[in-house]
Amino acid sequence: MKLIVGLGNPGIEYQFTPHNIGFLAVDRIAEQCGVTIDNRHCKALTARTRIGNEEILLAKPETFMNLSGMSVLELARKYEVEPQRDLIVIYDELDLPLGMIRVRARGSSAGHNGMQSIINALQTEEIARMRIGIAPDDPRKGGAKYVLAPFRKSQLVAVDETLHLAAQAVNVTVNEGIAVAMNRFNRKNSESKESTE
Numbered sequence: 001m002k003l004i005v006g007l008g009n010p011g012i013e014y015q016f017t018p019h020n021i022g023f024l025a026v027d028r029i030a031e032q033c034g035v036t037i038d039n040r041h042c043k044a045l046t047a048r049t050r051i052g053n054e055e056i057l058l059a060k061p062e063t064f065m066n067l068s069g070m071s072v073l074e075l076a077r078k079y080e081v082e083p084q085r086d087l088i089v090i091y092d093e094l095d096l097p098l099g100m101i102r103v104r105a106r107g108s109s110a111g112h113n114g115m116q117s118i119i120n121a122l123q124t125e126e127i128a129r130m131r132i133g134i135a136p137d138d139p140r141k142g143g144a145k146y147v148l149a150p151f152r153k154s155q156l157v158a159v160d161e162t163l164h165l166a167a168q169a170v171n172v173t174v175n176e177g178i179a180v181a182m183n184r185f186n187r188k189n190s191e192s193k194e195s196t197e
Helices: 018-033 065-078 113-122 153-176 178-196
Strands: 002-006 039-041 044-051 054-061 087-097 101-104 128-135
Touching: 002 018, 002 065, 018 044, 018 054, 018 087, 018 128, 018 153, 044 065, 044 153, 054 065, 054 153, 065 087, 065 113, 087 101, 087 113, 087 153, 101 153, 101 178, 128 153, 153 178
Parallel strands: 002 054, 002 087, 087 128
Antiparallel strands: 039 044, 044 054, 101 128
C-alpha cells in the first residue's frame, strides 16, 4: 500500500489558504478517484482507493501542521507502510511561484515545520515529497499572514491548474516511479518558467 499525505491545518478557516494546498491536492486526487476523504482515524481523515495497480491510502492529518508527524507515524505503523518506499508527502512551498511543483525523492525539510515533524517522527529524510509553489506575485506580501489567508479570486485559476498538475505527478510517481516524475514535472516547471521570462 502507498500512503499519500497532504499537509495542512484542520478547520474551515484554513480550508482554501496557501498553507493548505497539500490538503487541496489530496482532495483533488480523491475527487479524480471517486472517493471522499472522510474516514477518521490515526489523527487523520483518510480514504482508500487505487491508482493503477496500487492500493492507496489518502490522508489529511488533523493534528495541525506542526505536529503532522504524529499522525503519519501512526498511519505508517497501522498500515505497515515503509516510509522510504511507500510514502509521498505533499505540501506548500513559499520559495516556488504559484503554478510550479517540485518532486523529490529525499531531502531536508528546508524549514517547513510540517515536513520536519514527519522527518522527526519517522527518523529519516528518505521520504518522497512534492512541494507545491504558493509564492505571492509580490515577495513583500509573503509571510505567515499570507499563507494563512484565503487565496485571492485572481489566483483561483492558477490554483486549479496547479492541483491538476500535482494529481498528474502523483499518478506518474505511483505508476512509473519517482525518477520519471522528477524528470517530467520538474523539467516541465523549468521550461514554463523560462518561457515566461
